[in-house]
Amino acid sequence: MLIGELSERTGTPRRLLRYYEEQGLISSQRGENGYRSYTDGTIDRVQQVRGLLDAGLPTRIIKQILPCLDGPGAIVVEDATPEMVATLERERDRMTARIDCLARNRDAVAEYLEAVLELRRQGELSESVD
Numbered sequence: 001m002l003i004g005e006l007s008e009r010t011g012t013p014r015r016l017l018r019y020y021e022e023q024g025l026i027s028s029q030r031g032e033n034g035y036r037s038y039t040d041g042t043i044d045r046v047q048q049v050r051g052l053l054d055a056g057l058p059t060r061i062i063k064q065i066l067p068c069l070d071g072p073g074a075i076v077v078e079d080a081t082p083e084m085v086a087t088l089e090r091e092r093d094r095m096t097a098r099i100d101c102l103a104r105n106r107d108a109v110a111e112y113l114e115a116v117l118e119l120r121r122q123g124e125l126s127e128s129v130d
Contacts, residue, residue: 003028006038010046017046023059025049025066056095061087 007014020026021036026045028036048069052062064084 001038001040001042003036003038006042006046009043010050012046012050020046024063025059057091061091063129112115 001009003014003017006012009015009073010017012020014026017026021028026038026049028038031037045066048066049062052065053059065088068080
């Protein structure tokens with residue numbers, strides 16, 4: 001498939017797909033016309049990359065762990081170096097801290113919203129806020 005179809009099927013802009021390729025996260029074959037051609041397996045790879053990026057992992061770490069991933073949700077571990085393990089532990093801990101912070105903020109917003117809605121139900125707060 002060409003880059004346009006890959007973009008459409010993954011919801012990933014072409015520019016990002018080119019960037020992923022520059023970073024060694026995905027690969028393509030070049031046709032005689034110079035167009036990039038991707039296999040169907042690239043769809044899963046792009047989804048993995050996007051999920052890891054959404055989790056906050058930088059591309060340099062994603063590039064290290066991609067060889068261990070064999071499709072969405074399947075992990076194949078052959079030779080994880082101590083450095084990779086340490087890096088992943090740091091990233092896991094960083095993500096956990098972000099999740100904790102997000103949960104605290106979500107709870108604070110929910111509490112505030114609950115108070116606002118309760119005041120509105122009691123008629124003590126105007127519907128429009130400037």
